[in-house]
Amino acid sequence: MASRSFPEMPTPSSLLSAYASMSTSIMLFRTMFDQLFPRQLRRYVVDAVRFYWKPKSSxxxxxxxxxxxxxxxxxxxxxxxxxxxxxxxxxxxxxxxxxxxxxxxxxxxxxxxxxxxxxxxxxxxxxxxxxxxxxxxxxxxxxxxxxxxxxxxxxxxxxxxxxxxxxxxxxxxxxxxxxxxxxxxxxxxxxxxxKVVKLHNLQSYGGGPGGFKESVNLDHPSTFDTLAMDPKMKKAIIDDLDLFLKRKDFYRRVGKAWKRGYLLYGPPGTGKSSLIAAMANYLKFDIYDLQLMNVGSDSSLKKLMLRTSNRSILVIEDIDCSIQLPDRKGAMPMFSKLPDVKPVRDSQFSLSGLLNFIDGLWSCCGDERIIIFTTNHKERLDPALLRPGRMDVHIHMSYLTTEGFKTLAANYLNIHDHHWRFREIKELINDTKVTPAEVAEELMKSDNSEVVLEGLVNFLKRKKTEDEITKDGVHYGEGEVREPKKAKVIS
Incomplete structure (x- = not known):
């Protein structure tokens, strides 16, 4: 039988000799590589090898x-x-x-x-x-x-x-x-x-491009229950808000941006800001407060608007006296010469730029948004702001009514039933132009309801006398500016 021959195993001495020879060659090659090639080239070669030979990540x-x-x-x-x-x-x-x-x-x-x-x-x-x-x-x-x-x-x-x-x-x-x-x-x-409702202050960087927003939690206690408004008006506003929230598919079907515009107008102290806070608390929408005086150009306005989120309320207060807005032809509107109107810093900001975000192409950049303008003098506004499709609902914030006084009495004095002074107070309210803010101030002067109501009666009598003597020439509720045909009016 033929015997098999197996290769001889290398001896330990031969393995050590081969290892020493290989190590010497590597060290010699590395020394020559370091001496012949500059550091930048060596680094480039090493990086290239690592790039092509690195394992692919899973x-x-x-x-x-x-x-x-x-x-x-x-x-x-x-x-x-x-x-x-x-x-x-x-x-x-x-x-x-x-x-x-x-x-x-x-x-x-x-x-x-x-x-x-x-x-x-x-x-x-x-x-x-x-x-x-x-x-x-x-x-x-x-x-x-x-x-x-x-x-x-x-x-x-x-x-x-x-x-x-x-x-x-x-x-x-x-x-x-x-x-x-x-x-x-x-x-x-x-x-x-x-959800915590926040109040954001939109600002631009000195009128330059871009912008930023500062925010705080909106801890405003105003609700529809505490508003000194006519109950029918409250219900009309709530129903309009509820309908707006449910009509996402409707707005898309008819080809309109999912937004709603409100114009709040009336004398100071009638609760315009309180109504905005009540709407935000009811909807759980954040509020973005935009001061047009801080906007330097149409480009800045667009970038500020794009920083607003969906399900939010954009508020521009006192739009009639905040700035001078050049119209589309570059001319100033008629109310720009009024003494309480402040000029805008940069003429690049135009009325057309603002309108473009209300109902133009840029209005579709966001869903479920509400835009609110407030003014003390509706007649001063540029007619372009009042056209149908821009401000969908016009809400007249009038002087205090008897129903509004009932709400104030319940909130401030915890009087929910009839009081013997209410009849006289209601008669004076009907004959006097007094704002909810003025009456609320009187109701806070004492913890004793009898003292407060007596003081309120005296205040209303003085107010009535002053109204009969003073003729300021401004009347809300009479001689109103004619509403746009398709604009919904709540008053």
Whole structure:
């Protein structure tokens, strides 16, 4: 039988000799490489080798930027709200916030904090990132992240915020089609449960491009129950708001932007601001307060408007005396020469720019929005603002009525039944032009209801005498400016 021959195994000494020879060659090659090639070239070669030979990652990262162009990214807001309910007890860094008027502590993510979630057995890693760019001396850019000059001449830079979601690539379809819609649904439920109405102050950077908003919680106690208004007027406003909320499909079917315009007009102290707060509390809509005097151009106005969210109320108070608005031909409206009208700083801001956001092409940039103008003198407004389709509902905030006084008496004096002084007070109210604010001030002068009502009677008598003597020439409720045919009027 033939015997098999096996190759001889290398001896340990031969292995050590080969290893020493290879190490010497590598060291010699590295020494020659370092001596013959400059550092920049060596770094380029090493980076190139690492780039072409690096292993492909099996992970996919989705980035949720805070802004999508000039608009806010709804997915970022949804992810941020959702993740606040998924904070890990083992988290090492968290942001804690609480305003003076809030009753609870807000727990949010800190920079670079990670949260691990699971969906249908898929591991998902979330990471919150806040990046502050270096201050820049250049002008602001359209991205919303560039630098520029503020109103005091100093430089500013906008903070960039984004959220990363990392998972295995093979689950991409499942995450996009199932997990992300779940995030949106959950965030909406959380928002409805913890909704806090906020008041935002829209401002621009010294009239330059871009802008920013400051916000506080709106802790205004005004509701439709506390408003000193005629009950029929209250019901008409509430019914109009309810109908507006239910007509999303209707607005889309007829080809109109889902928005509603209200014009509140009447003398000072009749409750225009209180009505706005009551509407916000009823709808749970944020309020955006826009001061037109701080807007330098149509471009600035557009960027400020795009920073407003859906389900919000945009308020421009005292529009008749805030600014001079050049019309489409560049001329000033008739009321621009009145003494209480302040000139706008930059003539680039025009009436057409404002109208474009009310019912023009830019009006469709957002859903479920309410626009409110207030004025003490409706007759001073440019007719273009009163055309049908712009201010859908005109609400006349008149002087105090007897029904309104009943509400004030219940709110301030806790008197819900008839009082022996009410008859005289109601007769004086019917014969006197007195605002709810004036009567409310009288009702706060004492804790004794009898003393308060006696003082109110004396006040109304003096007011009636003054009205008979003084003729100011301004009458609300009589000689009103004719309403547009299709504008709904509540008075």
């Amino acid at each position: 992970k996919l990262t989705l980035v949720f930027e805070e802004k999508d162009g000039m608009s806010m990214n709804h997915m970022f807001e949804a992810a941020e709200a959702f993740l606040c309910s998924r904070i890990n007890p083992d988290s090492e860094r968290l942001r804690i916030t609480k305003s003076v008027k809030e009753n609870h502590i807000n727990i949010k993510f800190a920079d670079s904090e990670e949260v691990v979630d699971s969906f249908e057995g898929i591991k998902l890693t979330w990471k919150y990132v806040r990046h502050q760019p270096q201050p820049s001396g250049g002008g602001g850019d359209d991205s919303g992240y560039g630098g520029g000059k503020n109103s005091s001449g100093g430089s500013f830079s906008l903070e960039r915020k984004y959220i990363e979601l990392k998972f295995d690539k093979k689950y991409k379809e499942t995450i996009i089609t199932s997990y992300l819609p779940l995030i949106i649904k959950k965030s909406q439920e959380l928002e409805n449960e913890k």
